[in-house]
Amino acid sequence: MTMQIYNTLSRKKETLETLEPHKVSMYVCGPTVYANAHVGHAMSVLVFDIIRRYLEFRGYEVRHAMNYTDVDDKIINRANAENVDPYKLAERYIQQFNQHLEDLNVLPATVYPRATQEIDQIIEMVQGLIEKNHAYEAGGDVYFFVTSDDDYGKLSGRKIEDMQSGFRINVDERKETPMDFALWKASKPGEPSWDSPWGAGRPGWHIECSAMSLHHLGEQIDIHGGGNDLIFPHHENEIAQTESYTGKSFARYWVHNGMLQLSGEKMSKSLGNLVTVEDFLAE
Numbered sequence: 001m002t003m004q005i006y007n008t009l010s011r012k013k014e015t016l017e018t019l020e021p022h023k024v025s026m027y028v029c030g031p032t033v034y035a036n037a038h039v040g041h042a043m044s045v046l047v048f049d050i051i052r053r054y055l056e057f058r059g060y061e062v063r064h065a066m067n068y069t070d071v072d073d074k075i076i077n078r079a080n081a082e083n084v085d086p087y088k089l090a091e092r093y094i095q096q097f098n099q100h101l102e103d104l105n106v107l108p109a110t111v112y113p114r115a116t117q118e119i120d121q122i123i124e125m126v127q128g129l130i131e132k133n134h135a136y137e138a139g140g141d142v143y144f145f146v147t148s149d150d151d152y153g154k155l156s157g158r159k160i161e162d163m164q165s166g167f168r169i170n171v172d173e174r175k176e177t178p179m180d181f182a183l184w185k186a187s188k189p190g191e192p193s194w195d196s197p198w199g200a201g202r203p204g205w206h207i208e209c210s211a212m213s214l215h216h217l218g219e220q221i222d223i224h225g226g227g228n229d230l231i232f233p234h235h236e237n238e239i240a241q242t243e244s245y246t247g248k249s250f251a252r253y254w255v256h257n258g259m260l261q262l263s264g265e266k267m268s269k270s271l272g273n274l275v276t277v278e279d280f281l282a283e
Helices: 039-057 073-082 086-103 119-131 160-165 205-217 228-246 277-282
Strands: 004-007 012-015 023-028 061-066 135-138 141-144 181-186 201-203 221-227 251-257
Touching (some): 004 251, 023 039, 023 205, 039 061, 039 221, 039 277, 061 205, 073 086, 086 277, 119 201, 119 228, 181 228, 201 205, 205 221, 205 228, 221 228, 228 251
Parallel strands (some): 023 061, 023 221, 221 251
Antiparallel strands (some): 135 141, 141 181
């Protein structure tokens, strides 16, 4: 019996046809580790754990990658507020999340790549995008040239001209176009940084996942997953930079879980209704 899977890219159910017979490569965006994980994080993890378990039940061999974003503005800001080393802060929350996965009886992923351990691959990809005229350096930063990708917006359904018209006038003047996004950020004093052809800096958020997926799962994968809040801009940008770099279709199926609601409202920091995984398990 054939299996069907809903694909966000096509907005419809499609027959599951994997790149290799009886094998599934699946990349799921994991947390940015700067605070206690909440039950929304847990729900996303459980959704893709169930998908993986069902695929394995149906006889597929699943190679499952879930990343940790362990260098990011949020991590740096929290570390500065607590006066701790950002690496130690990230490590604390990674270990906490790993314990949550065990407590929730989630199957371990095949690999848990971390952004800080993939810097060489990230720099190589950024350099490749520059050489292919899809990216450019500006004052130590490197930006992806969005209008160089004719398919930009195909996941979210947004059009570049509509998105640009919504930008404020005081956009970063170093950008060629307002929609261009950072692949590499020049470091500021006290921030984590790595040497690169463009000077000391750190990767942008979107390029991290593309480089990690390429490194651990190859140029093309079967399923790319995450919360539907990642469709734009994160997954849209992942598609643009990855397909511009490889010249190939990135993921066959884009799968997204919805947002968890509590008492009919979206769970968010601004509403003050976050329930941590720790509190949930204690109950």
